[in-house]
Amino acid sequence: AQTVTQSQPEMSVQEAETVTLSCTYDTSENNYYLFWYKQPPSRQMILVIRQEAYKQQNATENRFSVNFQKAAKSFSLKISDSQLGDTAMYFCAFDQGAQKLVFGQGTRLTINP
């Protein structure tokens, strides 16, 4: 079974700093999708970014980018110029097929003013 591991339970940075959240996963599949979701205090899950495993180019969405290392099974999220509104739980997720998502344990990110 696929597993997703987020080794950082909590992180805290100052506003405008850059922060990187780590995620590793385990799978024997070759083609798959990876996601980062954000869950703010409202608890609404919001898609931040997605990565197709067959693409070598790292996905980017404005201030959010990933460092996808397929061989190492690593999928980290970098948030540049962090903002107060980025404060949330961040979940890394693996699509094990038919969009059945397996989530990591989450990283609680706090952006301090």
Next chain:
Amino acid sequence: GAVVSQHPSWVICKSGTSVKIECRSLDFQATTMFWYRQFPKQSLMLMATSNEGSKATYEQGVEKDKFLINHASLTLSTLTVTSAHPEDSSFYICSARTGQGLEETQYFGPGTRLLVL
């Protein structure tokens, strides 16, 4: 963007009663919806996959007779927690899948907080 709603947003019930939670895709049709459960300060755990017009597929360890799922239309799936007990208290989140192929995306509802007394 695609919007998924859930109703109610929170519910308190007595032990032994049944509770129904609705999940609706507001501006798109979803042949597949998913139900997750999230305990406080924990991650989301997939409970079941709900397919329109067919029986739901439950994940290992999830009691299908306890958590009844009905996907009656392309925009509505319901989760009924039967004979609820305090240990069923949790945050229940649904999601709906839209798009095709590489554009396939899963959108989440705002969640339903269930407290069983």
